[in-house]
Amino acid sequence: MEDENPFREEDLAIRNRPEACTLVIFGATGDLTHRKLIPALYNLAADGDLPAGMRVIGFARREKSDEEFREGLEKQNRENSRQDHDDALWETFSQSISYHQANFTDAEGYESLNEKLLELEKAGGTKNRMFYIASAPEYFDDILLQLGSAKLNKPAEGAWARVVVEKPFGKNLKTAQHLNKIVSETFPEADTYRIDHYLGKETAQNIMVLRFANALFELLWNNRCIDHVQLTCAEHLGMEGGRGGYYDKSGAMRDMVQNHLLQLLSLIAMEPPIDLSADGVRDEKVKIFKSLRPIRTIEDVSKNVIRAQYTADTVNGEDVVGYRREDRVNPGSMTETYVGLRIMIDNWRWEGVPFYVRMGKRLPKKTTEISIHFKDAPGVLFNSLPGAEIVPGNVLVIRIQPDEGISLGIRSKLPGPSARLQPVKMDFRYQTAFRKSSPEAYERLLLDAMAGDATLFARKDEVETAWQFVDAIEDAWHKSDDPPVMAEYPAGSWGPKEADDLLERDGRKWRRL
Numbered sequence: 001m002e003d004e005n006p007f008r009e010e011d012l013a014i015r016n017r018p019e020a021c022t023l024v025i026f027g028a029t030g031d032l033t034h035r036k037l038i039p040a041l042y043n044l045a046a047d048g049d050l051p052a053g054m055r056v057i058g059f060a061r062r063e064k065s066d067e068e069f070r071e072g073l074e075k076q077n078r079e080n081s082r083q084d085h086d087d088a089l090w091e092t093f094s095q096s097i098s099y100h101q102a103n104f105t106d107a108e109g110y111e112s113l114n115e116k117l118l119e120l121e122k123a124g125g126t127k128n129r130m131f132y133i134a135s136a137p138e139y140f141d142d143i144l145l146q147l148g149s150a151k152l153n154k155p156a157e158g159a160w161a162r163v164v165v166e167k168p169f170g171k172n173l174k175t176a177q178h179l180n181k182i183v184s185e186t187f188p189e190a191d192t193y194r195i196d197h198y199l200g201k202e203t204a205q206n207i208m209v210l211r212f213a214n215a216l217f218e219l220l221w222n223n224r225c226i227d228h229v230q231l232t233c234a235e236h237l238g239m240e241g242g243r244g245g246y247y248d249k250s251g252a253m254r255d256m257v258q259n260h261l262l263q264l265l266s267l268i269a270m271e272p273p274i275d276l277s278a279d280g281v282r283d284e285k286v287k288i289f290k291s292l293r294p295i296r297t298i299e300d301v302s303k304n305v306i307r308a309q310y311t312a313d314t315v316n317g318e319d320v321v322g323y324r325r326e327d328r329v330n331p332g333s334m335t336e337t338y339v340g341l342r343i344m345i346d347n348w349r350w351e352g353v354p355f356y357v358r359m360g361k362r363l364p365k366k367t368t369e370i371s372i373h374f375k376d377a378p379g380v381l382f383n384s385l386p387g388a389e390i391v392p393g394n395v396l397v398i399r400i401q402p403d404e405g406i407s408l409g410i411r412s413k414l415p416g417p418s419a420r421l422q423p424v425k426m427d428f429r430y431q432t433a434f435r436k437s438s439p440e441a442y443e444r445l446l447l448d449a450m451a452g453d454a455t456l457f458a459r460k461d462e463v464e465t466a467w468q469f470v471d472a473i474e475d476a477w478h479k480s481d482d483p484p485v486m487a488e489y490p491a492g493s494w495g496p497k498e499a500d501d502l503l504e505r506d507g508r509k510w511r512r513l
């Protein structure tokens with residue numbers, strides 16, 4: 001029957017084909033455009049994946065000519081491109097990039113943008129438009145409202161108009177709901193793409209394939225076989241490049257946990273979706289967000305959440321200042337640079353399985369991984385062997401970045417006459433298996449938005465339910481008279497002692513990375 005249905009196949013083919021558009025980037029002079037978006041487009045062009053006729057208009061406040069804009073982009077592309085910068089390719093690629101100087105709040109700027117677009121379109125260019133909001137978050141509302149007033153959100157016949165919204169998507173549930181309201185008054189949900197760049201990472205996309213295309217793992221993927229799960233996102237960076245201004249108002253919980261880490265957790269925990277459509281997948285992720293056991297009272301928060309700030313020390317041989325001494329950070333700041341959490345998912349599959357999540361700045365290295373710790377085998381046969389009790393059991397490690405791959409730790413017999421157990425690994429490495437570097441997250445996400453596929457973007461209800469979970473903890477930290485303590489950890493260490501205690505209380509330990 002499947003084969004006889006021509007509609008589904010055609011539908012999939014259309015959904016997956018990226019179409020050329022004019023990409024208007026708001027906040028085009030910023031870091032994201034220079035370090036991520038333009039290099040992503042350049043690499044798509046280098047791989048022959050960029051649809052022909054694609055154009056970019058950078059919209060920002062600073063005075064700049066097209067030429068100056070392109071020069072700045074070229075410089076950064078040399079430093080940030082995944083593949084080597086090729087002068088000839090850049091020359092052709094950059095011809096499709098221009099600059100539009102205007103204030104985000106100024107209606108005239110949008111009218112002149114419209115004229116520019118109409119002119120390009122009259123000259124035979126694509127009529128599809130993609131508006132990418134990558135400005136400072138305080139302008140998101142204005143930009144959306146102005147796009148609506150100038151009717152830029154209304155596509156020409158046979159064309160589409162889409163909006164991509166960068167993070168942060170609000171700073172709590174209330175502001176996220178407000179932003180969602182403005183977005184939905186301007187663009188239909190189907191044309192709205194809320195970025196979470198972790199979902200574009202190749203290894204994050206592979207989680208569903210690992211689980212649902214291999215019978216082996218899914219059979220064990222439940223509270224009968226899994227003891228607990230750990231999710232670590234470590235960064236060695238601190239507040240370089242003036243980031244302290246943004247970060248001090250945000251903190252690790254809002255900056256990384258509400259979005260990237262909860263998204264990864266939902267991919268690990270979700271049920272198989274009914275199909276691979278955007279809503280099929282997102283329906284299942286939302287169910288996980290709704291099943292997160294709320295951590296609400298001060299007592300709950302103190303028991304299940306650790307917050308901490310780094311203090312001055314050495315990272316990779318370099319002396320660094322403590323968080324409160326960082327540029328643009330309030331010297332009395334109560335913003336966390338580390339979070340450790342014990343999360344419970346109240347559903348059939350996961351009852352009783354803790355998900356331990358940690359995220360920190362200024363840790364010893366940059367690495368993101370998820371480890372699934374399986375329950376121990378019955379010990380009747382081998383537990384009496386020397387050293388058996390200290391050999392770790394089965395751990396499945398999904399390395400999101402760097403050194404992308406998956407490994408399974410198993411116990412083996414040490415060769416030779418003595419009966420001893422030894423931990424060994426079955427290891428899959430992307431670099432060895434596929435012999436090429438994985439595309440950057442933004443390459444995949446831009447391509448998907450051009451193809452009209454929102455699977456790897458967060459839906460309205462995902463964002464809101466994730467905020468609901470995080471807000472309760474933030475409230476306990478910031479609105480109570482007797483808030484839980486702010487712990488400390490030396491820069492370059494693996495975090496505060498309190499985070500170790502969080503697991504030790506349950507008889508467990510963080511995996512050594």
Ligand code: BG6
Binds near residue numbers: 167197235255256
């Ligand atoms: C961003 C956060 O979303 O992700 C940053 O705002 C963080 O604080 C960054 O450094 C990490 O992304 P990646 O892809 O380098 O792991």
